[in-house]
Amino acid sequence: MTEHTKTDGLPGIDAPELPQVLERARPRNERMNAAKVECNACPVLCQISEGRAGACDRYANHAGVLVRLDPVVLLRKTLEAGEATLVPFAGRAPSDVDAEAAAAPAWDGDLLLTQEVFVTGVGSSTTYPDYKPAPFIVGSQTDGVDMVTVVTEGIFSYCSFKVKIDTDRFLGSEQANVRCKGEVVGHVTTAEYGSQMLSLGGVHHLTGGTKKEGRITAEMMQMLGNKQAVEFTIDGGSQLVIQAGRAPIVNGVAEQRMRVGCGSAAIGIFARQFYGHADEVVVVDDHITGVLTEHQAGRCLDMKSSGIQMRGRKSTPGRYFQVANPGTGWGGTDIADPLAIIEGWDPEVARPGLRLLMTSTTGEHASWYVLDEQLNPVEVEMPAEVRRIVDRIGENCEPSLASVLFLGGAGGSLRAGVTENPVLLTRSIKHALVNVTCGGAPAYVWPGGGITVMADVLRMPDNSFGTVPTPAIVAPIEFSMRRADYEALGGHGDQIRSLREVLERGAWHNDGAPQARVWQALPAANPWPLGRPPLLG
Numbered sequence: 001m002t003e004h005t006k007t008d009g010l011p012g013i014d015a016p017e018l019p020q021v022l023e024r025a026r027p028r029n030e031r032m033n034a035a036k037v038e039c040n041a042c043p044v045l046c047q048i049s050e051g052r053a054g055a056c057d058r059y060a061n062h063a064g065v066l067v068r069l070d071p072v073v074l075l076r077k078t079l080e081a082g083e084a085t086l087v088p089f090a091g092r093a094p095s096d097v098d099a100e101a102a103a104a105p106a107w108d109g110d111l112l113l114t115q116e117v118f119v120t121g122v123g124s125s126t127t128y129p130d131y132k133p134a135p136f137i138v139g140s141q142t143d144g145v146d147m148v149t150v151v152t153e154g155i156f157s158y159c160s161f162k163v164k165i166d167t168d169r170f171l172g173s174e175q176a177n178v179r180c181k182g183e184v185v186g187h188v189t190t191a192e193y194g195s196q197m198l199s200l201g202g203v204h205h206l207t208g209g210t211k212k213e214g215r216i217t218a219e220m221m222q223m224l225g226n227k228q229a230v231e232f233t234i235d236g237g238s239q240l241v242i243q244a245g246r247a248p249i250v251n252g253v254a255e256q257r258m259r260v261g262c263g264s265a266a267i268g269i270f271a272r273q274f275y276g277h278a279d280e281v282v283v284v285d286d287h288i289t290g291v292l293t294e295h296q297a298g299r300c301l302d303m304k305s306s307g308i309q310m311r312g313r314k315s316t317p318g319r320y321f322q323v324a325n326p327g328t329g330w331g332g333t334d335i336a337d338p339l340a341i342i343e344g345w346d347p348e349v350a351r352p353g354l355r356l357l358m359t360s361t362t363g364e365h366a367s368w369y370v371l372d373e374q375l376n377p378v379e380v381e382m383p384a385e386v387r388r389i390v391d392r393i394g395e396n397c398e399p400s401l402a403s404v405l406f407l408g409g410a411g412g413s414l415r416a417g418v419t420e421n422p423v424l425l426t427r428s429i430k431h432a433l434v435n436v437t438c439g440g441a442p443a444y445v446w447p448g449g450g451i452t453v454m455a456d457v458l459r460m461p462d463n464s465f466g467t468v469p470t471p472a473i474v475a476p477i478e479f480s481m482r483r484a485d486y487e488a489l490g491g492h493g494d495q496i497r498s499l500r501e502v503l504e505r506g507a508w509h510n511d512g513a514p515q516a517r518v519w520q521a522l523p524a525a526n527p528w529p530l531g532r533p534p535l536l537g
Contacts, residue, residue, distance in 0.1 A: 037061045041126050042155055042468035055469045072136075073122035073461045073476075074503075075440050077528055116142070117499060118529050119151050120440045121476025122464050126153050127417035133492040134417035139483065140499045142530045146483035148496060149530070150418045157472045159408035160201040161224055162454070164192070165240070165248045166258035166400040168286065168332035168361060171196045172237025179233045183216045184209070188234060191287075194259045194361075198232075198242075200224065206471050218471035224404055225457050225465035225475070238328070244404035245458050251328065255400035259361035260393055263290035263331065264319045266361055269396075271297035273389045279355045280306035284323070284341065284365070286332035294318035306356070307349030311341045331360040338367060345375045357386055363394035403456070406438065406465075408475060410451035417492075418479055424489035425479065426451055433485045437529045439464045439476040453477070459526050480529055 036047045039059045046054035048061040053069060060069055117140075125135040136151035165171065171188060172178070178186040178198055186200035205217040223230050229243040241249035248255050260266055263285030274281050274292060281292035292298045293306045295318025312323035323341040327334025335341065338358040352373045359366040368386060369377035382390070415422030428434045429445055436443045436451070441459035446452040457464070466474035487493055 035064070037064060037066045039066055040129060042128050042470060042472070042474075044469055056466060056474070058466055058474075068123065068125055070123040070463075070466075072124050073120045073439065073464075075118040075120060075529075077116040077118070116140075116528070116530070117503065118440055119149065119478075119499075119502060120437075120461065121151050121153050121478050122439050122461050124151050124153050124476065126155055126474065127413050128155060130413040130416045132417070133495040136502060137492060137495045137497065138499055138502050139496045140530070147480060147530055148483045148486040148491065149478055149480040150486075150491070151478050152414060152417050152476075153466075153474050154408065154410060154414045154477050155468060155470070155472045156408040156475055157206055157470070158203045158411065159221070159406065159473050159475070160186070160199055161221060161457075162405045162407055163198040163200060163224075163242060164403040164405075165196045165198065165242065165255075166194060166398070166402070167196055167248060167250060167255045168194065168259050169196075169250050169255070169328045170237065170286070170326035170332060170334070171198075171240065171250065172234030176237055177235045179235070180220045180230065181216050183213045185213075185217045185220050185232075188237070194261070201473070206473075214471045215469075218467045218469075218473060221473050222465050222467045225406055225460075225473070226463050227404075227457060242402045242404070244402060246402060247400050248402045257362040257364060257394060257397035258400050259285075259331075260363075260396040261361065262288040263361060264288045264295065266290060266359075266393060267292050267295045267318065268297045270389055270393065271295070271301060273392070274357070275301050275303065277355075277383070277385050277389070278357045279304075280308055281357045281359070282308070282310075282338070282341075283359055283361060284331035284333060284335070284338055285361050286324070286326050287321070288315070289320040289323045289331070289341070291318045291320065305349050306354055307346035307351075308356075309343040309345060311343050330365045331362075338365070339369075339377055342377070345371070347375060350375050357382075357390075359390055359393065361393075362397045363390045363392075366390045404458070405454050405456055406460075406475060407452070407454045408473070408477075410436075410453060410477060414477060415451070419490045419492070421490045428481065428485060428489050429479075434479050434481045435529065437478045437480065440478070440529050441526050443477075478529065 036049050039046045039048060039054050041059055042056065044055055048054050048059070050061050050064065053060040058069055060067055119136050119138050127134055134150045134152040138149045138151060140147050140149065174188055174190060176188045177184045178188060178200060185205050186198055186202070189197045189199045191197060201217055201221045206214050220230055224242065224244070227244045229241055232240045232242060234240070238250050261269060263283035266283040267281065267290035271292060283290040289312065291308060291310060293303045298318065310320050310323065312320040315321050324333035324335045326332060329335045330338055350371060352371055352375065354371040356369040356371070356377055357366070358369070366382070367379055368382035369379050372378050415425050418425050425434065429436060429451060436445055436453055438453065438455040439460040441455050443453040443455040446454065464476055468474060
């Protein structure tokens, strides 16, 4: 007779005793070659031959045992000058990584007595097929408080990258398709102050299109998340090369400056410096072109009207919209000659000898004119005092960079690895009882339903992202909380392992030794995942 046990939370209902949860189940079907092992880390269920890796290149058959090729990334905290810093973790790397990593010293368990260690989800493995606890549920202590960190790699079908490109140049119309290797992988979204924005990836491109579209989308997302350069084209727009933390390359030219502000803002910021050196200043901008003498800043300085007559739609005094079409010329417009946005001069107001500066929002384009007897602007050499102000505009422009943020929805597989009642995890996160990190990097959790997280890929360890050919993205995620709070949300308490046990055994290993990859983090970049606020504040 089969033994039965009471199901937790359902008194009086008998259920068959569950089988022991294995670190990695390796079922074989009747038609499967006995020399192969089946990997169930994702829905593809690769049947892997001896000495070979699965389709994702993350799991392999080693002497009939399924092994994880990538080591788990661990963080270690030390105190330097009284501040918490992240430093490389000393561990033995497997044979498939570079020689420098392989030469790293073996783990010294004595360091546990003096250092804090955080286990990240990078290399930890998944919870698929979702019925089992997370690969690592680590118990530790911080400032005398018992903590639990639930560590896993999530299989994200619902995820994307939000890309911020610091440039005034026209990249493409809003909602225009963004392509990689000819396949649509995203779209242009709303421009922000001095930056163009892209939304790349997402479930509709991963699963809603052709097989080729899904495959290329997954490859693009993996490369972009892992801080590699990716080439894109925008329908009706530009060609781009984007790499997190690097200057974007637009139509083969690397961007240099992010604008100091719109044309109106630049007028206001530098009005006092222009005063006395120029009789009129026009800052050309695709969005809001500024005209100094009409602008409130010029009025406050009692500047006389110049009589300039601008093209475009006047918004408020000294602020003009739509002076030209978007493009890659002056101030993000399509013009090469700035005089093209001037309709003329009021002869009752303008005068010969009037001094006119026209500049872009970054100072990269600037010309100096003097009106002749017919009130025509004649370009002449720019005075040193005016050149100094234009240079200051450029000085105040930050370096142009591409920023890449991972945005993912943590669904059933992640939550089931934490607790049998997933909604309690969601509620605990909303109540700030649980700290969510991605590879140890801070993650912003969006308000509203579900667990939608966003993290800067530059703050995550290298090679944090992988793929599975479903297709989907694999990304690390960690949930840290007090042990009492973990027990209260119905967590898998019987699966908690001490930090020492985790480091000594590991969930994936070839020879019993812990594997670790070095992560050199910027000291001030990331707070310690188990630090005081909000967990211990």
